Amino acid sequence: MKSYHLDHLQHLETEAIHILREVAGEFERPALLFSGGKDSICLLRLAEKAFRPSDLPTPLLNIDTGHHFPELNEFRDQRAQQLGAKLIIRTVEAAIAQGLAQPVPGEISRNRLQIPTLLAAIEEFRFDCCIGGARRDEEKVRAKERFFSFRDRFGQWDPKNQRPEIWNLYNGRLNPGENMRVFPLSNWTEMDVWEYIQREQLAVPSIYFSHQRACVRRSGQWLPVNQLTPPTAREEVGNLVVRVRTIGDIMSTGCVESTATTVADIITEIAAARITERGSRADDKTSEAAMEDRKKAGYF
Amino acid sequence: MFTPLMPSASSATVPIDILRFNTCGSVDDGKSTLIGRLLFDSKSIMEDQLAALERSADITGNGQINLANLTDGLRAEREQGITIDVAYRYFATPRRKFIIADTPGHIQYTRNMVTGASSANLSIVLIDARTGVIEQSRRHTALAGLLRIPHLVVAINKMDLVGWSEARFNEIRAEFEEFLPRLDIQDVKFIPLSALNGDNVVERSPHTPWYAGPPLLDHLESVHIASDWNLNGFRFPVQWVNRPHNPTNQTFHDFRGVSGQIAGGIVRTGQKLIALPAGVVTNVRQIWTYDGPVAEAFCPQSVTLVLDHDIDISRGSMLVGTDHLPGTSRNLQAEICWMHPVALRRGKKYLLKHTTQTVPVVVTEILHKLNIATLDPEPEPAELAMNDLGGIRLHAAQPLYFDGYTTNRLTGSFILIEPGTNATVAAGLLAPPSEVIKPEFGDYAI
Ligand SMILES: Nc1nc2c(ncn2[C@@H]2O[C@H](COP(=O)(O)OP(=O)(O)O)[C@@H](O)[C@H]2O)c(=O)[nH]1
Numbered sequence: 001m002k003s004y005h006l007d008h009l010q011h012l013e014t015e016a017i018h019i020l021r022e023v024a025g026e027f028e029r030p031a032l033l034f035s036g037g038k039d040s041i042c043l044l045r046l047a048e049k050a051f052r053p054s055d056l057p058t059p060l061l062n063i064d065t066g067h068h069f070p071e072l073n074e075f076r077d078q079r080a081q082q083l084g085a086k087l088i089i090r091t092v093e094a095a096i097a098q099g100l101a102q103p104v105p106g107e108i109s110r111n112r113l114q115i116p117t118l119l120a121a122i123e124e125f126r127f128d129c130c131i132g133g134a135r136r137d138e139e140k141v142r143a144k145e146r147f148f149s150f151r152d153r154f155g156q157w158d159p160k161n162q163r164p165e166i167w168n169l170y171n172g173r174l175n176p177g178e179n180m181r182v183f184p185l186s187n188w189t190e191m192d193v194w195e196y197i198q199r200e201q202l203a204v205p206s207i208y209f210s211h212q213r214a215c216v217r218r219s220g221q222w223l224p225v226n227q228l229t230p231p232t233a234r235e236e237v238g239n240l241v242v243r244v245r246t247i248g249d250i251m252s253t254g255c256v257e258s259t260a261t262t263v264a265d266i267i268t269e270i271a272a273a274r275i276t277e278r279g280s281r282a283d284d285k286t287s288e289a290a291m292e293d294r295k296k297a298g299y300f
Numbered sequence: 301m302f303t304p305l306m307p308s309a310s311s312a313t314v315p316i317d318i319l320r321f322n323t324c325g326s327v328d329d330g331k332s333t334l335i336g337r338l339l340f341d342s343k344s345i346m347e348d349q350l351a352a353l354e355r356s357a358d359i360t361g362n363g364q365i366n367l368a369n370l371t372d373g374l375r376a377e378r379e380q381g382i383t384i385d386v387a388y389r390y391f392a393t394p395r396r397k398f399i400i401a402d403t404p405g406h407i408q409y410t411r412n413m414v415t416g417a418s419s420a421n422l423s424i425v426l427i428d429a430r431t432g433v434i435e436q437s438r439r440h441t442a443l444a445g446l447l448r449i450p451h452l453v454v455a456i457n458k459m460d461l462v463g464w465s466e467a468r469f470n471e472i473r474a475e476f477e478e479f480l481p482r483l484d485i486q487d488v489k490f491i492p493l494s495a496l497n498g499d500n501v502v503e504r505s506p507h508t509p510w511y512a513g514p515p516l517l518d519h520l521e522s523v524h525i526a527s528d529w530n531l532n533g534f535r536f537p538v539q540w541v542n543r544p545h546n547p548t549n550q551t552f553h554d555f556r557g558v559s560g561q562i563a564g565g566i567v568r569t570g571q572k573l574i575a576l577p578a579g580v581v582t583n584v585r586q587i588w589t590y591d592g593p594v595a596e597a598f599c600p601q602s603v604t605l606v607l608d609h610d611i612d613i614s615r616g617s618m619l620v621g622t623d624h625l626p627g628t629s630r631n632l633q634a635e636i637c638w639m640h641p642v643a644l645r646r647g648k649k650y651l652l653k654h655t656t657q658t659v660p661v662v663v664t665e666i667l668h669k670l671n672i673a674t675l676d677p678e679p680e681p682a683e684l685a686m687n688d689l690g691g692i693r694l695h696a697a698q699p700l701y702f703d704g705y706t707t708n709r710l711t712g713s714f715i716l717i718e719p720g721t722n723a724t725v726a727a728g729l730l731a732p733p734s735e736v737i738k739p740e741f742g743d744y745a746i
Contacts (some may be wrong), residue, residue: 004531004566004598006600006601007316007317008316008317008318008397010601011318011600013602014561014600014601014602017561017602018539018561018600018602021539021540021559021560021561021602022539022656024539024540025539025540025615025656048590049589049590049591049602050559050602051540051542051559052590053542053544053549053552053555053588054542054543054544054545055544055545084548136388136390137388137389137390140387143387143388143389144385144386144387144388146415159385160385162385163723163724164411164412164414164415164639164715164724164727165415166414166415166418166713166715166724166727167418167419167709167710167713167727168419168561168710169653169654169713169714169715171653171715171717171722171724173651173717173722174722175722186388187388187390187399189390189392191392273346274346274347275346275347275348276346276348276349
């Protein structure tokens with residue numbers, strides 16, 4: 001007997017492709033945010049599925065903090081080239097030099113400064129829509145995000161006044177200067193992402209797999225030893241076998257001890273995990289409302 | 301009308317499916333606590349989340365972990381102890397994956413409830429056992445019926461505060477059953493529970509020997525998900541014309557396809573299709589996908605169709621099969637949920653988004669408004685205010701090709717958008733068409 005059944009990944013896939021094509025149909029100048037991280041790798045494959053054999057109708061955009069893992073940027077550039085996609089990189093460094101972003105004295109992290117850099121890129125290219133790989137299961141403020149997330153002229157998100165989202169009818173209408181963030185992976189979990197990477201046999205940056213790394217113990221986590229914030233004499237340093245679960249800046253990305261060398265190993269590891277992936281990101285821990293504040297101000 | 305999906309017969313492992321459900325109730329009925337409890341007891345809460353909860357428990361002073369804080373993600377929500385916007389949660393058991401839409405019960409509830417419920421397979425209506433059925437319980441249930449959510453769970457919460465009284469449970473149940481027959485809901489289950497203490501959420505409660513049914517999670521894991529997808533009548537709203545400009549691969553030089561998500565039925569290579577609104581007939585030359593061409597595709601797959609003829613077709617067009625034809629008209633009748641602070645009145649103009657097209661419409665008539673207390677329609681109201689459910693007639697600038705919502709959710713639904721502000725002001729469910737399209741060409745040839 002013929003079966004007309006989609007499994008959970010196929011459901012998530014067709015939902016995301018539908019959203020990507022709605023973006024292509026309704027926006028003049030969309031961009032796809034591509035960092036080289038696991039979520040945006042899935043996003044790119046979904047864009048291929050949505051638009052091939054045509055070229056991707058959107059350029060790829062990455063905001064480079066200058067504190068990225070080198071493995072990540074290498075992967076990002078390589079993948080964009082393979083796909084024949086246009087890759088636009090805007091750096092926090094340049095945004096600071098041009099006076100578009102102002103660091104607070106003593107501020108080492110570039111996390112906050114990504115926001116004005118992104119908003120400036122949006123203005124420069126007059127993007128009316130940015131497609132991102134954020135997922136609702138990452139964090140409880142993200143859990144309230146719509147697929148189509150409206151931003152006002154200042155790039156701000158108003159969580160109390162979001163457009164209702166009903167069936168698969170997305171309202172993408174904008175007035176000049178306004179912007180939409182679109183998140184096709186909203187309903188995906190960390191597990192779904194890895195299962196999809198497995199099914200599609202997608203390449204990922206090497207730092208997702210187990211490797212040896214010098215790490216420093218800070219606020220209950222192992223962070224990569226780096227030159228920006230070198231370990232002090234009193235800090236515990238170790239040479240560990242680790243991998244990263246979610247990639248942020250090199251200063252704030254926690255490493256987890258792991259021997260996972262294949263995607264299948266990672267899936268087994270996540271299935272048994274007792275800590276969320278964001279549990280290894282120091283930037284979210286600052287306060288319960290850390291993510292909300294960044295998002296309201298225009299974060300991805 | 302709804303064709304259930306065939307279980308996949310060939311594969312050895314049953315594919316994991318997804319149950320989408322939403323929870324609704326009034327403020328303080330215990331929704332957030334219930335979801336926190338479901339996640340907690342099904343071991344879906346991770347250690348760092350628990351640590352954050354413990355930190356905030358210390359800060360708020362009473363030292364008690366507040367499970368509601370797991371879902372209340374916005375600062376204003378934690379401060380005011382209420383849930384402001386729909387929050388989505390994900391968890392899995394070995395039997396199923398779950399997507400929860402937690403829909404708050406305050407002033408914008410219709411808007412949030414419709415957002416959370418429109419794609420749900422199941423709806424949980426929470427009742428505080430002390431207060432029993434209130435207007436909002438009726439409104440939520442009416443909305444679940446209107447949206448045709450196939451399964452309803454009436455969770456009678458805070459049973460610990462009424463001494464686990466079977467009599468009280470039966471009283472509330474009887475009150476519900478009085479108005480249920482007026483709504484179109486196929487399957488209703490009543491469960492007595494205490495979200496706070498976890499009784500009958502994941503584990504069966506020792507306090508309810510009189511209750512023979514399953515705990516909530518058991519029910520969620522085993523309820524049969526009849527398909528929302530209609531496999532009888534091919535519908536393909538065109539999203540995007542796929543025409544490579546300067547393909548590096550020369551075989552795609554003349555490629556011209558139409559991309560979209562199948563909104564109903566099945567399509568096969570070689571099949572005859574009608575392109576609307578042009579009304580011309582063509583054949584499917586190829587069903588193109590990234591993973592290679594396929595012989596057939598079905599709702600809700602996303603595909604690209606290559607057609608035999610180079611016909612006038614673009615975003616907003618719809619391809620349909622030659623049987624189970626859709627209706628067409630510029631005059632539409634619909635049930636709507638009004639979601640805007642400014643009331644709907646006759647004569648007002650809006651933009652209507654239906655499948656992949658957006659057309660101007662004018663409201664020609666307000667037929668009735670649902671009285672939530674009696675669940676009777678009140679004829680000819682002056683307006684529909686925020687959160688009202690009612691029937692209206694619209695006149696559209698162009699004819700729509702559509703089905704009744706009860707036949708096909710995707711081709712039978714629309715939203716209304718206010719021009720200028722671009723606010724989404726209503727969700728609409730189309731009444732069955734009074735006439736179907738009549739292809740004029742005898743022989744189906746161009
Ligand atoms: N005694 C008792 N209290 C409960 C129960 N469920 C929730 N509560 C309490 O009711 C209040 C409101 O719960 P909350 O989950 O925030 O409600 P929401 O507004 O529907 O999300 C909180 O103080 C909870 O601790 C229950 O089963 N029994």
